[in-house]
Amino acid sequence: MLSIFKKKEVNTVVCSDDEFVAVANGTLVPLENVSDPAFASKMMGDGIAIELSEGTICAPCNGTLDVAYPTGHAFGITRNDGVEMIIHIGVNTVESNGKGFEVLATQGQTVKAGDPLVKVDLKSLSKKYDMVTMLIVTDPNEKEISFIDCQEVKKGQIISK
Structure with missing residues (x-):
């Protein structure tokens, strides 16, 4: 018998609690190159940015979603090992x-x-806003955090080293 129901798409990204993955498909760019001076100067912390090529933004790690702005433009996550970060979508x-x-x-x-x-x-937002998306480590919790070299990435690809 054929099922008329589609399976719900499940994101099966496997990474350890001390890794980060790409939040979307796109191209990694140095944080210093983003157009927002607060992020580019690393005032809030170090990190990486991604020029988006698609519009579904995913969790960059395993953890707890501490902040979810109702506007959808920013999220705060604490990784399971205590590292804190924000994802800021666009400028x-x-x-x-x-x-x-x-x-x-x-x-x-x-x-x-x-x-x-x-x-x-x-499509709509990029008419008015720079949609570069920043992943900022606001509290490294005494851990060494580094990211892979800037390159094209796929959502769920491990980007920490």
Whole structure:
């Protein structure tokens, strides 16, 4: 008998609790190259940015979603080993007041690397905003954090070294 129901797509990203994965398909760029001076100067912490080529943003690690802005433009996650980070989608996108963002995750939930956090309407938002997306380590919890060299990446690809 044929099933008329489609299986729900499951993101099966396997990574350890001390690794980061790409939050979307795109190209990694140095944080110093982003157009927002606060992020480029590493005022909030060190990290990496990604020029998005698609609009579903996923969790970069295994951990807890501590902050999920209702506007969908930013998320704060504490990795299972205590490292804290933020994902900031676009530059000045808070001004959109959530238009173009469909939040898929709930503050306080446990996430696995690759779990979808938000869908972003890149076509619409990129008309007004620079949609580079920053992954900033705000508290390394005394751990050495480093990322792979800038290159094209696929969602779920391990980007820490």
